[in-house]
Amino acid sequence: MNTTQYLAKIIKELIRSGDLISNDEAEKLVNGILESKKIFVAGAGRSGFMAKSFAMRMMHMGIDAYVIGETVTPTFEKDDILIIGSGSGETKGLVSMAEKAKSIGGTIAAVTIFPESTIGQLADITIKMPGSPKDQSESNFKTIQPMGSLFEQTLLLFYDAVILRFMEKKGLDTNKMYGKHANLE
Numbered sequence: 001m002n003t004t005q006y007l008a009k010i011i012k013e014l015i016r017s018g019d020l021i022s023n024d025e026a027e028k029l030v031n032g033i034l035e036s037k038k039i040f041v042a043g044a045g046r047s048g049f050m051a052k053s054f055a056m057r058m059m060h061m062g063i064d065a066y067v068i069g070e071t072v073t074p075t076f077e078k079d080d081i082l083i084i085g086s087g088s089g090e091t092k093g094l095v096s097m098a099e100k101a102k103s104i105g106g107t108i109a110a111v112t113i114f115p116e117s118t119i120g121q122l123a124d125i126t127i128k129m130p131g132s133p134k135d136q137s138e139s140n141f142k143t144i145q146p147m148g149s150l151f152e153q154t155l156l157l158f159y160d161a162v163i164l165r166f167m168e169k170k171g172l173d174t175n176k177m178y179g180k181h182a183n184l185e
């Protein structure tokens with residue numbers, strides 16, 4: 001198969017994945033963001049890159065959004081929400097983070113393939129994603145892609161869909177948001 005044929009296969013996988021996400025669960029996340037004071041996002045490796053993209057768009061919408069682990073990230077408090085994207089729901093550093101956030105009393109949202117995972121069970125809001133975790137021997141989900149690639153792509157698109165829903169609720173458009181885009185790049 002050539003590269004563009006692989007690309008077409010990936011897009012097919014993503015269409016199938018999109019149909020498997022619950023809108024009710026997604027809406028709970030949108031409302032969780034609306035009701036929270038500060039928004040924190042976290043994820044390991046590639047899942048973390050998607051979280052960073054999400055935080056950037058939230059900033060463009062005027063939301064007080066932070067990526068865990070960055071130098072300017074402030075204290076997590078009880079009026080805040082921590083959104084963790086983790087395919088497995090078992091990545092050690094993220095589990096500790098969720099436990100700490102829970103002990104502080106804030107809201108935890110988990111975007112994960114496994115709501116029954118440790119992070120899923122600690123979360124107040126859980127959005128179940130289709131896909132296979134990085135260790136594909138632990139799943140029967142069929143994908144032509146390696147490790148957690150399908151989950152990570154779905155995560156990015158899901159986060160972008162959450163942004164659109166939020167824009168709709170807040171009456172925002174791209175021009176208003178572009179005003180907050182970095183101008184020292």
Ligand SMILES: O=P(O)(O)OC[C@H]1O[C@](O)(CO)[C@@H](O)[C@@H]1O
Pocket residue numbers: 044045046047085086087088089090091094133134147148149152
């Ligand atoms: O999404 P999970 O299960 O927390 O796993 C994160 C890990 O998976 C990867 O995204 C690889 O698929 C790594 O970059 C990262 O270390």
